Amino acid sequence: MPDTIQQRAIHKADVLIEALGWIRRFRDKVTVIKLGGSVMEDETALGHLLLDIVFLETVGMRVVVVHGGGAAISRAMDAAGIQPRFIQGRRYTDDATLAIVERILGYETNEHLAAKIEEFGGRAMPLNFRTTNVLFGERMAISDGNGQAIDLGHVGRVTRVDRTTIDNLCYSGTVPVIPSMCLAENGQKLNVNADTAATALAQALGAEKLVFLSDVNGVRLKKDDPTSLINTLTATEARRLIASGSIDAGMIPKVEACLETLDKGVRKIHIIDGRLRHSLMLEIYTNHGVGTEMVREG
DSSP states (O other): OHHHHHHHHHHHHHHHHHHHHHHHHHTTOEEEEEEOGGGGGOHHHHHHHHHHHHHHHHTTOEEEEEEOOHHHHHHHHHHTTOOOOEETTEEOBOHHHHHHHIIIIIIIIHHHHHHHHHHTTOOEEEOSTTSOOOEEEEEEEEEOSSSOEEEEEEEEEEEEEOHHHHHHHHHTTOEEEEESEEEETTSOEEEOOHHHHHHHHHHHHTOSEEEEEESSSSOBSSTTOGGGBOSEEEHHHHHHHHHHTOSOTTTHHHHHHHHHHHHTTOOEEEEEETTSTTHHHHHHHSSSOSSEEEEOOO
16 A cells, blocks of 8 residues: 555656756746637536636646627526527627627636635636726628628637736736726727637737637547547648648638737647646646647747
8 A cells, every 4th residue: 555655646746856857938928818618607617727727827828718699698598588690600790799798708707716815725717898808909891702791799819918917917927817898999888709809909919828728628630539549730731731731621710810819929729628627737737738739830
């Protein structure tokens, strides 16, 4: 029995030593983490992720969290008797929908996440319209494929990030928690796709890493086969796999957003399954990781 206990202790020490090199490498580096999907609906899985975030910040990584909240917004709309409309995967946002998005996403979810991080021993600041807004943008439309613009209501894209506020929080050991909404020049509040908000933040902050927490374990060669996970993917390889049809259609927009972000200076992008316990730490602080790491050439 003593030998078994000793061996377990040695194994724990080996794990810490393996993590040491990565901890030193990423100390003082910015990592943007996008929270969303089913992990936001599972308090246990969310708790493990937020605890990981506290660990990352504690050992010196500058963590910035950006989040969506689609399922909670849909529930609130249902309770209000509002039928949601989606156009090409984007939520049409009229006045009534915007009010719900602001309340649920901008305040309730945003402040809940920051409070949970503090509950786990970290420091966090919710950055929303009634504290400090850091995302600014403009109203956007999408094409119908025939050159005609489709109006999405109060939906926007990020054109400017208040980097100074975010940097100051990170330097002080505080995790900025940012909802995927932005403010237009005319003061209009806009709903923003959480993936595109995360990429805009990563680009503006010159992030070392951008992490997407997904409902799958990463990019797969075969959609329904978790064992076909691609651990490391260069931009060239990703484009080849998209062209050949190997990357599933549902993953293509996310991978293309990743490629654009790599082109704009972010060094590495990770796509991992947020439901896996401590997936953040396993991906960042172990030699093999648990998801897909996308990197620039060379």
